[in-house]
Amino acid sequence: MNEPPISDEKAYREFVEKNADLGYFYGYAMALCGNRHLAYDLLQITHMNIWRKKVWKIWEDKPDTPQTVYRAYVAMMLRNAHLDYAKAPSQKIKEVELTGIREDDFPDEYQMENEVIFKETAKIVWDAVSKLDPTLQDLIHLIYVEQYQLARAARCIGLADSTARRYHKEALRQLEKLLEGQEIEEGGDGR
Known part of the structure; x- marks a missing residue:
């Protein structure tokens, strides 16, 4: 008996799960x-x-094709997407003209003050994060911005769970020191 054809959506999901691993x-x-x-x-x-x-x-029609062929093809598609993005004319800086703004379009003074405080605090924190080792920066970003669980963040950047826990603890320790105005030791990335 012939099996019914797999729907495109199901075939797409199977292909992505097997060959286009996000991490x-x-x-x-x-x-x-x-x-x-x-x-x-x-x-x-x-x-x-x-x-x-x-x-x-x-x-x-070629079920014996090795997975490396699929991955290479997806990698080529990713590289081409990057090249297309880099060559796009839309990447040139555009000047935006602000016209037609009414006074009541702006938030009230209290809301603006809170927003300024939030932005200043965020700038201080992310300036401190930018002083960390790149691996620690990525880990902090994935956990606190992307809201990933620690295990998922570890997989995305190629770390074992135990290593990611240690790096996370070390990143928080270094951030605390940086935010208190202290210097961090070179190579203090939890390794």
Whole structure:
């Protein structure tokens, strides 16, 4: 008996789960662009291209194709997305003209004061985070900005759970020192 054809959505999910692992390709995207926000954008573009081009159908009739071929193809798509992004004319700085702003479009004084305090505090904290080792920076970003559990953040940056726990503790210790105005020791990244 012939099996019914798999829906495109199910085939896409299976392909992505097996061959387009987020942690693996996040590392590659970070290496390409050096910016975590752009890395996520590139991953999203790549996954949209996988869906649009129905990449899983390329090898439908070749079930013995090794997984490395799929991963290489997805890596090529990711690299091409990065090159397209870098060449896009939209990446030129645009000047925005502010017209038609009414006085009542602005928040009240109390709200503005709280927003200023929040922004200043965030700037102080993220300035301190930027002084940490890049691995610790990524770990802090994934846990506190992306809201990842520690284990998931560890997988994304290629660390064992126990190592990630140690690095997280060390990052918090270093941040506390930096925020108190103390210097941190060189190489104090929990290693």
